[in-house]
Amino acid sequence: MKSQMLLLRFGEFTVKGKNRNRFDKTVIDHVKSLLKPYPRAKILKEYGRLYIDLNGEPADELIAILKNVFGIVSISPVIQTAPELQNIIDCALEFMSEKNIKDGTTFKVNARRVWKEFPHSSQEMNHLLGSPILRNFPGLKVDVRKPDIELRVEIRQHAAYIFCEVIQAVGGFPRGTNGKAMLLLSGGIDSPVAGWSSMRRGLEIECVHFFSFPYTSQRAKDKVIDLARVLAGYAGEIKIHLVPFTEVQTSFTQVGQDNLIITLMRRAMLRIATQLAEREGALALVTGDSLGQVASQTLPSMNVIGRATDLPLLRPLVMMDKEEIIRLAQQIGTYELSILPYEDCCTLFVPKSPTTNPNLRIVEKVEASIHELNNMIAEAVAKTETMVLRAGEAVSLSGDQVINEEWF
Secondary structure, eight states, rough: OOEEEEEEOOGGGGGGGGGGGEEEEHHHHHHHHHTTTTOOOOOEEEEEEEEETTTOOOHHHHHHTTTTTTTEEEEEEEEEEEESHHHHHHHHHHHHHHHHHOTTTTEEEEEEEOOOSSSSHHHHHHHHHHHHHHHHOTEEEEOOOEEEEEEEEEEEEOOOEEEEOEHHHHHHBBBBOOOOEEEEEOSSSHHHHHHHHHHHBEEEEEEEEOOTTTTTHHHHHHHHHHHHHHHHHSSSEEEEEEOOOOOHHGGGSSSSSSGGGHHHHHHHHHHHHHHHHHHHHHHOOOOOOOOTSSSGHHHHHHHHHHHSSSOOOOOTTOOOOOOHHHHHHHHHHHHHHHHOOOOOOGGGOSSSSSSSSHHHHHHHHHHHHTTHHHHHHHHHHHHHHEEEEETTOOOOOOOOOOOOOOOO
């Protein structure tokens, strides 16, 4: 008897020793949550991998969902059969009959005997399978280097698995296995990619977004919520904190240091995000900074801005160029939202010549001159609204203009 299954292979966390069971459980729990709409699909666990017995559920739909699970590096649709020679041969012939074989199509057999008590070696199985396949499909030719079809067979104690596709998945560490961090999420291209990159390394992410009504619109706020929804599609759910920033931001326009406005604004954002992190139990902050991209992302600027927090400041994109970041944004599904033409507070009150080399002593002196700054920051934290977004919720925006930069 044969059955259709999906083979899910785990990634680098499989070598993590004592943490292995915890990481395994996290991936399995994530997969189970995604399989709820597919009640006939069943999970079978084996060392270093999972099998999903489809029982009639649609393979393509499940592959599209499961390849975004952090910790899974690849997926293969497989046929399972009993680990007996004739069963394997019959199953392989049926498997090949479903392929689009033309005259000159090349193939090879790649058998792997994991169960050492099986009476035929891996090399023997290559010949025992290859010969009947060539007899039954005379248009096939053998090519052991770059075949059109590589028929793979794994022989294990309880079953043999036959497949030819290896579909790349997202990889990384299982969700939340390396702690929690707060992502400063704007409406641009970079910060959602930074959030995704952090989640891929096993961080649980909570988003912090700053809005400045009436200078920024509800549609700008909705756009960022939609970006967070895309990230929730990878994490299962995600929390977003919406911070009213108008009073804090406008206070910086009244000190006569226009070239420092962006530096002051970024430092205030880090201070607010730090307080939220302490409240939520997060141990780091994540930003979308890319070295040298804009005025606040020169090394002197990042140094002065980063002094506003004692928490580790993670910058996953710091050494990436814009084209690399755009490619990742397109890959993960945030790019089309990010380029929608709805302003955010990072684009407000931008001076003609923002400093690229701020002086920390002067910056701290300017902050000290704003007597109510600490109170305004505390009030912004107190008035922060929090939403929980779950995977599968639809995004709501559309548009065709481009926002070129974020986090000036």
